[in-house]
Amino acid sequence: MGGYFLVMGFFSLIGMLMSNKLKSTFNKFSQYRLSKGLSGKEVAEEMLDYYGIHDVKVVPARGMLTDHYNPKTKVIALSEPVYNQRTIAASAVAAHECGHAIQHADDYPMLGMRSSLVPLVQVSSKAQQFLFMATMFGFGMSVNSGGSGSIFLLLITVTFGVTCLFALVTLPVEFDASRRALAYLENTGITQGAEYEGARKSLWWAAMTYVVNALASLAAFLYFLMKYMNSRN
Secondary structure, X not given: OHHHHHHHHXXXXXXXXXXXXXXXXXXXXXXXXXXXXXOHHHHHHHHHHHOOOOOOEEEEEOOOOOOEEEOOOOEEEEEHHHHHOOEHHHHHHHHXXXXXXXXXXXXXXXXXXXXXXXXXXXXXXXXXXXXXXXXXXXXXXXXXXXXXXXXXXXXXXXXXXXXXXXXXXXXXXXXXXXXXXXXXXXXXXXXXXXXXXXXXXXXXXHHHHHHHHHHHHHHHHHHHHHHHHHHOO
């Protein structure tokens, strides 16, 4: 298990750096007022109306960078800074979340796949916690041998396979939402020139956090898959 914690430690460090870069980029472009003077809430509502989507609500949410779209309730929740501010960063994040609502309306297949995986990911995450606790108490320690050790490794590998699949499916969903957001901001003239470039940078660094998460999930899955394959030899 030492190798696993070493790999996860590396990706945790990279993830922390990406998260800090995202926050600094968001803070930077939160200082620049949008020339159109629209708040994040107004950008979201206008974008939804532009695409003929009238059954999605835009509501405020507590915290910073807690923005998300819930396909079950058809609600776009924007963190308070994004909801209220009239800045480049706020417009980019608001448009990105609307991109998910548009994906939903268009029956974008990858969004549907990600949504269908959520219950399975929740179960897998809980199973991982249980399996790691079992390891700490000595069960399954002989993971390099056959028998119960191989079964234990197989269970861990399957759970990490599920979370890895979810992380990989998330990538095209997030990149596509950003593509839709930037296209709307540019085509409608809400962001122009330097404003558009600021919006692009904000969404780029947000996407990089998902890339790091996907790589970490893939590395964890491959680590346990190799351990399992070796335990069978």
